Amino acid sequence: MMFRETIYALSSGALPSAVAVIRLSGPHVREALTRIVGFVPEPRQLVLATMRNSSGEQIDRGFVSYFAAPASFTGEDAAELDSHGGKAVVAALLKELSSIAGLRPADPGEFARRAYLNGKFDLTGAEALGDLIEAETEGQRRFAVANTGGRTAALYQGWRERIIHTRAMIEAELDFADEGDIPESIGSTVLSSVTELRQEILSHIEGYSTAEILREGFQVALIGPPNAGKSSLLNALVKRDVAIVSDEPGTTRDLVVVNLDLGGMKIVLTDTAGIREGAGKVEQQGVERARHAAGSAHLVLRLQDITAPPSFGLKDEYTDEIVVLTKIDLDERVSVGDPPDPGHLAVSAKTGEGLDALLALLQERATKATGATGGFVPFRERHLVHLREAERLLGEFSAARNLGLELQAELLRGASLALGRIIGDVDVEDLLDVIFSRFCVGK
Ligand SMILES: Nc1nc2c(ncn2[C@@H]2O[C@H](COP(=O)(O)OP(=O)(O)OP(=O)(O)O)[C@@H](O)[C@H]2O)c(=O)[nH]1
Ligand SMILES: [Mg+2]
Structure with a gap:
C-alpha cells in the first residue's frame, strides 16, 4: 500500500x-x-x-x-x-x-x-507491540514480546483453515447431493472435527483471566474495620506515603490504588475505607466502594488490629482472602513467626516486621494465578468477543440436527470470519483508529 x-x-x-x-x-x-x-x-x-x-x-x-x-x-x-x-x-x-x-x-x-x-504484522501483532511499549514489569514484557512473534495469528489462522476445510467438505456435498442431507460418514467426521475445535477455542478462552492479570496486574484489596492499619500497611508496602494515616477512625474515604512490581509481576494494591455500620453519608459511600473493590479483587487482605476487639461489621466473605494481624509491635505475645492462628499473617507497619513475608506471599499468589508466564492465551477483550462468537456458531452447528447443508456452511463461514476479525483479515477499518491511536507519536 x-x-x-x-x-x-x-x-x-x-x-x-x-x-x-x-x-x-x-x-x-x-x-x-x-x-x-x-x-x-x-x-x-x-x-x-x-x-x-x-x-x-x-x-x-x-x-x-x-x-x-x-x-x-x-x-x-x-x-x-x-x-x-x-x-x-x-x-x-x-x-x-x-x-x-x-x-x-x-x-x-x-x-x-x-x-x-x-x-x-497482523492486528494481534500490533496490539502486542502496544503492550510491549506499555510494559512496566518483567512479566508484562515477557508476555508482550512472546505475542509479538505472530503466534496468536498463526493459531487463529490454523483454526480458520480447519473450518474452511470442513466447509469445503460440506460444500462438495452440496454440489453433488440432491437432497439436503449429508451422508452419514462425512457427517460424523465433520461433526467431530467441529466439536473438537470448539473445545480448543473454549479452553483458550478460559486463559483470558491469565492475560488480564499479566497485563492489568494482580488485584489485591486491603479491607478491615476503621483504624485497622490499612493505609499504614499500604504505605509500608510501597515505601511511600501515598495514603493519609491518622488515629481517627474513618480517615480513608475513597480507594487509594498503587502499583507494585514484585519479581516482575504487576501487583495492584487498593487501600479502602474502613468497613463499619452506621457511618455517615460520605463514609458509607466509601464503604460501598471498599466492598466493591474487595468483590472484584483476586486476593483480599482482611486486616485485624490485634489491640482491638474482633470486628462484627465485616460479615462479607471473599473466595480468596487472608487475615493479616496488624500492629504486632504493640503486643509482645505475638510475633511474625508465631501468629495465634497459623493461617494468619502478622505484621507491623511501624517496625516493618512481617512485611517481607507478606510481599513474598503476594508474589507467590500472583505468579500462581498467571500460571507459567508467557502463557498462550487471548490477550484482549476484543479477541474474546470474536472467539466467543466463533465458539457460539460452532456450538450451534454441533447442536442442531438436520440443519441442512447450506445453513451448516453458513455457520462455519461466520465462525471463520469471527476468527479473521481478530487477526485483521476481514473488515477491520473501524478498528484501526481505536488500536493505533493508543500508540505514542513516533511509533
Ligand atoms: N503501633 C502501631 N501503630 C500503627 C500501626 N499501623 C497503624 N498504626 C496506627 O493506627 C492508626 C490507624 O492507622 P491507619 O493506617 O490510618 O488505619 P486505617 O485502617 O487506614 O484506618 P481508616 O482509614 O480510618 O479506615 C494510626 O494512628 C496509625 O499510626 C502499626 O503497625 N503499629
Ligand atoms: Mg485508611
Whole structure:
C-alpha cells in the first residue's frame, strides 16, 4: 500500500536527552534526506552526517540511516535522523522537515498502522507491540514480546483453515447431493472435527483471566474495620506515603490504588475505607466502594488490629482472602513467626516486621494465578468477543440436527470470519483508529 504523504515524528522519549531519534516514512524520504544531509546513505547503514537548514546552516551533526522499501519497519522508504537530544536541536530539525513539500507530522501510532497495512504484522501483532511499549514489569514484557512473534495469528489462522476445510467438505456435498442431507460418514467426521475445535477455542478462552492479570496486574484489596492499619500497611508496602494515616477512625474515604512490581509481576494494591455500620453519608459511600473493590479483587487482605476487639461489621466473605494481624509491635505475645492462628499473617507497619513475608506471599499468589508466564492465551477483550462468537456458531452447528447443508456452511463461514476479525483479515477499518491511536507519536 502506497501513501502519498511522508510522515515524520520524534520517536525517542522526552527531551532533553543524550540522543533524539526522528523517524521518517513515505515516498519523499530520499528527497528529505537530500535536503537535510545532502545525500541518501546506502540502505541499512549508519552514516555520520551534518544536518542543515535550507540556508545551508548547520543544525547539528549526527547519524543518519536509510531503509529502502519494502525492507523497513513500515514497508515504505524510511529513514532515521539521530541528533543530539536538545529541545532546540529537535525543534529546528522538525521545523526544517515541515517545510519540505509532501511531509507532515505523524499521528499517534501511524508508523505502526502503515506497517500493519503493508502486512508487516497482523492486528494481534500490533496490539502486542502496544503492550510491549506499555510494559512496566518483567512479566508484562515477557508476555508482550512472546505475542509479538505472530503466534496468536498463526493459531487463529490454523483454526480458520480447519473450518474452511470442513466447509469445503460440506460444500462438495452440496454440489453433488440432491437432497439436503449429508451422508452419514462425512457427517460424523465433520461433526467431530467441529466439536473438537470448539473445545480448543473454549479452553483458550478460559486463559483470558491469565492475560488480564499479566497485563492489568494482580488485584489485591486491603479491607478491615476503621483504624485497622490499612493505609499504614499500604504505605509500608510501597515505601511511600501515598495514603493519609491518622488515629481517627474513618480517615480513608475513597480507594487509594498503587502499583507494585514484585519479581516482575504487576501487583495492584487498593487501600479502602474502613468497613463499619452506621457511618455517615460520605463514609458509607466509601464503604460501598471498599466492598466493591474487595468483590472484584483476586486476593483480599482482611486486616485485624490485634489491640482491638474482633470486628462484627465485616460479615462479607471473599473466595480468596487472608487475615493479616496488624500492629504486632504493640503486643509482645505475638510475633511474625508465631501468629495465634497459623493461617494468619502478622505484621507491623511501624517496625516493618512481617512485611517481607507478606510481599513474598503476594508474589507467590500472583505468579500462581498467571500460571507459567508467557502463557498462550487471548490477550484482549476484543479477541474474546470474536472467539466467543466463533465458539457460539460452532456450538450451534454441533447442536442442531438436520440443519441442512447450506445453513451448516453458513455457520462455519461466520465462525471463520469471527476468527479473521481478530487477526485483521476481514473488515477491520473501524478498528484501526481505536488500536493505533493508543500508540505514542513516533511509533
Ligand atoms: N503501633 C502501631 N501503630 C500503627 C500501626 N499501623 C497503624 N498504626 C496506627 O493506627 C492508626 C490507624 O492507622 P491507619 O493506617 O490510618 O488505619 P486505617 O485502617 O487506614 O484506618 P481508616 O482509614 O480510618 O479506615 C494510626 O494512628 C496509625 O499510626 C502499626 O503497625 N503499629
Ligand atoms: Mg485508611
